[in-house]
Amino acid sequence: MSQTNSNITLYDTTLRDGAQGEGIHFSLADKLRIAQRLDAFGMTYIEGGWPGSNEKDIDFFREAKKLKFKHAKLAAFGSTRRANAKVEDDKQVALLLEAGTPVVTLVCKTSKLHVEEILRTTLDENLAMIRDTVRYLVKNGREVIFDGEHTFDGYKEDPAYTTACYQAADEAGASYLVLCDTNGGSLPSEIAKITSALLAKVKKAKLGIHTHDDCGLGVANALAGIEAGALQIQGTVNGYGERTGNCNLVTAIANLQLKMGLRVLPDDKLAQLRDLSLFVDEVANQRPSGRAPFVGSAAFAHKGGIHVNAVNKLARSYEHISPELVGNHQRVLVGELAGRANIMLKARTLGLKLEEKSPEALKVLEQIKHLENEGYEFEAADASFELLVRKALGQYKPFFELVEYHVSIRKNSAHGFDACEATIKLSVDGEKVYTVAEGDGPVNALDAAVRAALIRFYPRLESMKLVDYKVRIIDSTSGTAAKTRVFIESSDGDSTWATVGVSYDIIEASWLALRDSVDYLLARESKIHIDISEIVAESTKLL
């Protein structure tokens, strides 16, 4: 089935609330990449940022206008007009309109304490701020989602005032009235009770739920809100967010669909849940949590005789769902099994024809198993993955070969200079090329040398740029020295692609990722099919 049949909308705020999390930093390129992925996955709304709070978010909305979202509606986040001022004169509100998004999400005070003590205005003025701003944005053609701050705490203090805030937004034309457990201190029973109470008081708008995980109840609270009648769930991928984080949408989506019977996504999208989770972790440079519900590597890992024996006979004997539903796979911790279904699925999403039982598929599986064991991660490195599959399918010829490289770093404290220089010798169709280049750092120098060497053979490389570079130290499974995984994102102005390299040495890991990056661009544009025997020889070299 490819249709959904629930009225629940998925609202993702990874790029705004998620970015508030400790250790989460998104570049502009990261944000655009994640937004596209969230759209492809099937989020209903994607909150891109707060244009009134920083330049990067303004840039994001400018660039996002050029992207074609297939499914999602983009939302700009901001607050109501200032107290005792006109909404038309409010700069922050003007920036929300300039963002040019179909949706604006407005954060508003709905707690008496916050209005009086933090905002320091009158209760009536706060109601006027809500009414004016919602109305003004609606009049300007925006769908307005009303995020009421501290709904539950506010309601507990003074239910009449919190209700009045929601009614003001309802009358002014907001599409969703979102109840926020901003401090994350509520229990599911309280969420359910207050959601039901507010639902009875609004006339037109639907309710939404936005929760935080301070009590470890972010997802539970959001689900309690949905059960009580909210029709929008807000959260972040992998639960990124301030303090202990937001409602983890990955977990929430799996529960909505598989436990509560609310079909928020088509089945094929649900099967991409694990990929989405790993993708966002990789882009955010976060180590994926093995214990993440549904999608973690340990979520369906079985260790020890009885369980392993039982799941071999009947998987559901020790598994609450079939792991494939969310794109995960069963693991047996002794003698791990690679996720064939995952790999097939990923190859298909890249448009590569890989028959499940074919020798090529087996070869790809074996290589991936081997490389993953070496520390490779292909979830966010589509270009490296595609090269691997192309090699197995015989749709690849080497464009160049490495003869040698040398990278040197010199630091002179007395004269205050640092110098990085890379020399590289490559062979192109039997012809040797030798170049030297300098760079800001060793990888930059190596990148410059590679491209200087190849540009006369492949002028197309002129447009290629390295846009992101991430390094992760990974645990060694063999108990010896730690390895380094390098993740590179490149762009040719039209598209971006990502590659990965792993080695004990950071320069070597960088080289492997760089090599794939150049190779990918060249391979993508050539339609050369060559003899399979050559491919076998080439891919064994890779290992």
Ligand SMILES: [Zn+2]
């Ligand atoms: Zn929040």
